[in-house]
Amino acid sequence: MSQYTAPIRDMQFVMRELAGLDEVAKLPGCEEVSSDLVDAILDEANKFASGVLAPLNWSGDQEGAKWDNGSVKTATGWKDAYRQFTEAGWTALACDPQFGGQGLPKLIATAVMEMWKSANMAFSLCPMLTNGAIESITLRGTDDQKAAYLPKMVSGQWTGTMNLTEPQAGSDLAAVRTRAEPQPDGTYRIFGQKIFITYGEHDLTDNIVHLVLARLPDAPEGVKGISLFVVPKFVLNADGTPGARNDVHCVSIEHKLGIHASPTCVLAFGDKGGAIGTLVGEPNRGLEYMFIMMNEARFAVGMEGVALSERAYQHALTYAKDRVQGTEVGVRGGPKVSIIHHPDVRRMLMSMKSQTEAMRALAYVVGAATDMAHLHPDEAVRAQKQAFVDLMIPVVKGWCTENSIDIASTGVQVHGGMGFIEEAGAAQHLRDARITTIYEGTTAIQANDLIGRKIAREDGVTIKAVITEMRAVQARLGEQSGEAFVAIRKSLDVGISSLESAVEYILATYGKDVKAASVGSVPFLKLLGIVAGGWMMARAALVAQARIVQGAAGDDFYSTKIVTARFYADHILPQAHALAYSVVNGAAGAMDLSEAQF
Numbered sequence: 339m340s341q342y343t344a345p346i347r348d349m350q351f352v353m354r355e356l357a358g359l360d361e362v363a364k365l366p367g368c369e370e371v372s373s374d375l376v377d378a379i380l381d382e383a384n385k386f387a388s389g390v391l392a393p394l395n396w397s398g399d400q401e402g403a404k405w406d407n408g409s410v411k412t413a414t415g416w417k418d419a420y421r422q423f424t425e426a427g428w429t430a431l432a433c434d435p436q437f438g439g440q441g442l443p444k445l446i447a448t449a450v451m452e453m454w455k456s457a458n459m460a461f462s463l464c465p466m467l468t469n470g471a472i473e474s475i476t477l478r479g480t481d482d483q484k485a486a487y488l489p490k491m492v493s494g495q496w497t498g499t500m501n502l503t504e505p506q507a508g509s510d511l512a513a514v515r516t517r518a519e520p521q522p523d524g525t526y527r528i529f530g531q532k533i534f535i536t537y538g539e540h541d542l543t544d545n546i547v548h549l550v551l552a553r554l555p556d557a558p559e560g561v562k563g564i565s566l567f568v569v570p571k572f573v574l575n576a577d578g579t580p581g582a583r584n585d586v587h588c589v590s591i592e593h594k595l596g597i598h599a600s601p602t603c604v605l606a607f608g609d610k611g612g613a614i615g616t617l618v619g620e621p622n623r624g625l626e627y628m629f630i631m632m633n634e635a636r637f638a639v640g641m642e643g644v645a646l647s648e649r650a651y652q653h654a655l656t657y658a659k660d661r662v663q664g665t666e667v668g669v670r671g672g673p674k675v676s677i678i679h680h681p682d683v684r685r686m687l688m689s690m691k692s693q694t695e696a697m698r699a700l701a702y703v704v705g706a707a708t709d710m711a712h713l714h715p716d717e718a719v720r721a722q723k724q725a726f727v728d729l730m731i732p733v734v735k736g737w738c739t740e741n742s743i744d745i746a747s748t749g750v751q752v753h754g755g756m757g758f759i760e761e762a763g764a765a766q767h768l769r770d771a772r773i774t775t776i777y778e779g780t781t782a783i784q785a786n787d788l789i790g791r792k793i794a795r796e797d798g799v800t801i802k803a804v805i806t807e808m809r810a811v812q813a814r815l816g817e818q819s820g821e822a823f824v825a826i827r828k829s830l831d832v833g834i835s836s837l838e839s840a841v842e843y844i845l846a847t848y849g850k851d852v853k854a855a856s857v858g859s860v861p862f863l864k865l866l867g868i869v870a871g872g873w874m875m876a877r878a879a880l881v882a883q884a885r886i887v888q889g890a891a892g893d894d895f896y897s898t899k900i901v902t903a904r905f906y907a908d909h910i911l912p913q914a915h916a917l918a919y920s921v922v923n924g925a926a927g928a929m930d931l932s933e934a935q936f
Contacts, residue, residue: 340652340653340763341388341652342387342388342457342649342652343388344388346380348698349452350376351881351899352698352702353376353449356881357445357702358706359376359445359706362445362706362709362710367441367713368709379450380449382426383449383450383454386422386453387454387456387458388457390419390423391462392457394416394461394599395457395459395460397414398415398416399460399598399599401599403599405539405590405591408539409539409588410539410541411541416461419461420464420494420543424493428465428494429465429468429469429493429494430492430493430494431446432444432446433469433472433476433492434476437472437476437484437488438488443706444706444709445705445709448641448702451638452698454645455641455645456648456649459642461599461600462642463600464536464537467536468491468497468498469498469634470498470500470630470634471498471547472498473634474549474628474630475618476488477627477630478566479619480618482616495543495545497543498547498548499535499537499549500535500631500635501516501532501535501548501551501569502532502628503535504516504533505531514551514552514553516528516550516552516607517530517555518615524616525616526552526567526617527611527612527614528569528586528612528614529607532604534592535603536601536603536777537601538588538601538602538603538604538605544580545571545572547569547570547571548568548569548586550567550568551564551625552615552624554622558622564624565621565623566618566625566627566628568615571586585607585611586605586608587606588605590604591604595769596766596769596770596772596773632779635778636732636778637731637734640734642739642771643739643741644701644742646746646774647690647738647741647746648694650745650749650764650767651690651691651749653767655687657756658683658687661753662675664677664680666680677752688902689909690745690748690749691905692909694745695875696872696910697734697737697738697871699871699874700730700733700734700738701738707723707727708727711723711724722803725800728792728800729792729800729801730870732784733788733867735778736784737868738867739771740781743768743772743774746770747768749768750764750765781863785860785863786859788863789855790848794848797845798845805838805841808834808869809834811876812827812831812876818880818883822903823879823883825908828907829872829908829911829912830869830876832912833915836865836869836914837865837914839922840917840918843921855925857925858920858921858924862921864913865914865917865921868910869911869914871910872906875906876903878899879899879903881899882895882897882899
């Protein structure tokens with residue numbers, strides 16, 4: 339099986355040169371963040387990811403989680419790895435110090451999160467959901483809920499879940515039927531069934547804290563009638579320790595295409611009298627509160643796209659350097675060479691590498707913007723950064739995950755026939771990546787949110803501001819000499835122009851023909867992702883060139899950055915023009931057939 343080593347040099351470059359780590363370190367509460375601290379965290383996280391989590395990735399996939407009469411046993415090694423994970427304090431990295439967290443910026447947590455997901459995606463899903471639940475309770479929970487649950491969740495002693503989906507509802511949360519009946523003591527009895535609950539049951543901790551969407555008896559119809567409840571696996575005793583078993587049980591786990599070691603559970607609430615829960619915040623505002631958790635999860639899923647792409651690239655690169663097959667093109671009678679010498683293998687590897695670096699850069703920039711939106715002392719700056727984060731979360735989630743499927747598939751292709759054999763390991767990355775475009779909202783859900791709430795509703799104010807920043811970078815490219823920068827500038831210009839034309843179409847069309855605009859929503863999301871990635875790669879090339887001029891000419895890292903940006907400009911950015919054409923012209927071909935004509 340392939341080994342994993344975190345791309346720390348690239349992570350450091352993106353954090354410092356593109357995401358603005360120095361500016362994040364100036365924010366209130368972040369004063370102790372230094373380059374030395376960040377380097378130490380990344381180094382320790384890499385040791386844990388490569389030394390503990392990565393070796394369990396393949397074996398966990400092969401063994402999977404096992405259900406037995408309501409209990410779930412995780413794969414061999416999982417419990418010990420989770421114990422080490424919590425003892426090292428990794429769950430608490432970005433959590434509030436008031437509840438035992440370390441209070442570090444999201445930018446740092448984002449880089450560490452990428453390592454967990456690259457090393458072992460199935461394992462990483464458990465702390466991911468826990469962190470989302472922590473965020474929701476921190477922001478909307480009662481003082482009693484915070485005191486009872488947050489210290490144990492922040493420490494990792496207990497884990498958390500989010501319970502939205504039901505068999506009849508799917509992504510249509512307006513159809514949620516789980517009900518909550520008020521009790522004289524102020525608690526609620528929860529009745530219903532939830533499906534697709536990640537780590538809804540497991541043997542890693544002695545309690546699981548479920549956040550559950552349900553309806554009160556007098557709730558209005560639709561999404562405005564949904565409330566949010568905390569429902570622990572074990573009801574708490576007066577001293578806060580787990581007591582009686584609550585009436586929530588795992589009736590089965592799913593048999594899935596990938597992430598086999600992550601138990602995806604069907605949970606039944608109330609089969610024996612009702613699961614005891616407590617209300618989070620105000621009645622009928624549950625979906626609003628759950629979106630706090632969901633946005634956290636959507637960003638994290640986007641990071642899965644980045645992480646799986648990195649893992650697939652490392653796997654393919656190792657194979658391409660080791661696999662000897664054929665002679666080098668143009669060398670008659672030459673010796674057999676490793677396949678990395680073949681032009682098309684080079685093209686595939688560069689495609690994987692350049693897109694992964696572009697996605698990482700965009701995601702880290704969004705992570706840093708989140709820190710600014712939460713902590714910057716200037717209200718106007720906070721609002722501006724939050725608008726940027728809101729715009730880009732669907733892109734990070736949708737574009738990065740869609741790319742990860744293609745990149746992992748390319749990794750299989752690099753392996754040739756061996757890629758189709760499970761023992762080679764490349765197929766696991768593809769199988770694991772396939773879920774990422776679906777859960778926490780499909781790509782279409784992300785795209786509809788993007789063109790509707792994030793662009794049309796605000797008349798394109800934020801995306802126009804982003805395009806202005808892109809144009810500024812394009813202008814700076816013109817100040818550089820050399821063929822690479824000419825190519826990057828030309829391609830970025832076409833990409834930005836394509837984005838502008840698509841934005842104009844959405845703004846002109848959404849209000850009068852929402853179906854026509856929606857046909858192009860996913861192509862538009864991919865278009866924005868590709869151009870935003872080109873923007874990041876151009877920025878990286880400019881920084882790299884400056885460092886070379888300053889005396890780092892012998893450092894291959896910087897020259898590699900420029901070549902990689904050139905490849906992205908030549909091979910990835912040109913897709914923007916075709917996507918923009920589909921956005922502007924694609925409605926008729928999609929909508930004109932009657933249902934009977936299909």
